Amino acid sequence: MVKAVVLGAAGGIGQPLSLLLKASPLVDELALYDVVNSPGVAADLSHISSPAKVTGYLPKDDGLQNTLEGANVVVIPAGIPRKPGMTRDDLFKINAGIVRDLITGVAKYCPKAFILIISNPVNSTVPIAAEILKKHNVFDPSRLFGVTTLDVVRASTFVAEIVGEKDSRNIVVPVVGGHSGDTIVPLLSLTKPSVSIPADKHDGLVNRIQYGGDEVVKAKDGAGSATLSMAFAGYRFAESVIKAVRGEKGIVEPSYVYLPGVPGGDEIAKAVGVDFFAVPVELGPNGVAKATNPLGSINEDEKKLLEVAIKGLKTNIDKGVEFASAEPAKL
Numbered sequence: 513m514v515k516a517v518v519l520g521a522a523g524g525i526g527q528p529l530s531l532l533l534k535a536s537p538l539v540d541e542l543a544l545y546d547v548v549n550s551p552g553v554a555a556d557l558s559h560i561s562s563p564a565k566v567t568g569y570l571p572k573d574d575g576l577q578n579t580l581e582g583a584n585v586v587v588i589p590a591g592i593p594r595k596p597g598m599t600r601d602d603l604f605k606i607n608a609g610i611v612r613d614l615i616t617g618v619a620k621y622c623p624k625a626f627i628l629i630i631s632n633p634v635n636s637t638v639p640i641a642a643e644i645l646k647k648h649n650v651f652d653p654s655r656l657f658g659v660t661t662l663d664v665v666r667a668s669t670f671v672a673e674i675v676g677e678k679d680s681r682n683i684v685v686p687v688v689g690g691h692s693g694d695t696i697v698p699l700l701s702l703t704k705p706s707v708s709i710p711a712d713k714h715d716g717l718v719n720r721i722q723y724g725g726d727e728v729v730k731a732k733d734g735a736g737s738a739t740l741s742m743a744f745a746g747y748r749f750a751e752s753v754i755k756a757v758r759g760e761k762g763i764v765e766p767s768y769v770y771l772p773g774v775p776g777g778d779e780i781a782k783a784v785g786v787d788f789f790a791v792p793v794e795l796g797p798n799g800v801a802k803a804t805n806p807l808g809s810i811n812e813d814e815k816k817l818l819e820v821a822i823k824g825l826k827t828n829i830d831k832g833v834e835f836a837s838a839e840p841a842k843l
């Protein structure tokens with residue numbers, strides 16, 4: 513039995529993500545929660561002829577508790593998106609409190625669930641989640657994931673465009689670090705299969721992967737940020753977690769995790785000097801089976817990108833930890 517939950521299910525990401533989860537044969541129960549319209553989204557999806565039983569809850573009548581009880585996988589795209597001119601860090605003021613309160617619910621009602629955080633700024637919201645879970649004595653680092661899948665999805669797509677590969681799924685680019693601007697570090701030298709990027713396209717490609725989110729924010733012109741590509745990426749990650757839990761082996765996805773607490777992570781944390789960092793992660797029945805370290809063989813350009821990323825990440829992580837330590841959890 514797999515019960516999946518989406519918190520923020522009525523939003524731009526939440527709706528298409530809930531659709532993909534409802535269409536999945538791997539999901540038996542799907543519970544949707546939002547401060548608006550979640551019962552409507554649930555009623556709509558419930559007419560789809562697939563196995564998952566769908567329910568929708570609002571905050572009233574213990575809605576969060578009813579949503580979360582018995583959950584195995586909780587995906588969180590709740591919170592405000594960017595408008596042109598904003599950074600992801602500008603979302604902290606509002607989204608930090610939203611994530612804190614929702615994670616407090618997870619800690620109380622489904623402490624063993626796998627938690628997939630999409631809400632930005634991911635670099636800070638994941639540390640907030642870790643601190644809140646710690647406060648409740650239920651923090652299992654192998655079960656807390658910052659979703660950075662969209663960065664690798666974009667990297668595959670943009671590299672494929674340049675090298676003329678028709679199916680971008682055949683191109684895998686490790687992307688490490690965080691999820692905002694120059695904290696995103698694509699390791700093009702480790703692309704599989706190996707590709708040759710023309711020298712005059714290299715820097716533009718790196719920049720496009722780092723700032724792909726801005727491209728969408730600009731094109732949407734005030735109507736939000738990436739939602740459909742994010743739903744695709746979020747579903748891919750959730751599906752991988754569920755498949756690994758069901759015993760499928762060899763599934764590797766990138767994720768922003770608390771390195772010192774996961775197998776293989778300590779050595780990487782020491783090398784990069786930050787505790788939260790995205791690397792390709794091998795998934796297993798208990799979440800992170802192993803964090804893999806691609807940094808041993810990166811080139812000089814990538815080392816420079818990494819240095820810049822780590823500086824930014826430190827600030828973002830400290831901000832999240834400070835917020836969660838100072839603020840009492842509400843609920």
Ligand SMILES: NC(=O)C1=CN([C@@H]2O[C@H](COP(=O)(O)OP(=O)(O)OC[C@H]3O[C@@H](n4cnc5c(N)ncnc54)[C@H](O)[C@@H]3O)[C@@H](O)[C@H]2O)C=CC1
Pocket residue numbers: 519520521522523524525526545546547548589590591592593594603607610614629630631632633634659660661662663691736737738739742
């Ligand atoms: N990790 C990533 O790669 C990406 C992250 N994002 C982030 O995902 C978040 C959501 O983006 P969109 O879906 O476009 O925004 P949206 O505004 O369309 O939807 C957000 C939903 O969250 C709900 N919400 C607000 N407060 C809530 C609460 N306390 N409890 C439950 N639900 C609540 C809203 O009612 C709304 O339905 C943003 O923070 C955005 O920056 C977006 C794209 C990629």
Ligand SMILES: O=C([O-])CC(=O)C(=O)O
Pocket residue numbers: 593594600632662724725726728729737738
């Ligand atoms: O750009 C944004 O604000 C949303 C996001 O995280 C992305 O598209 O990567």
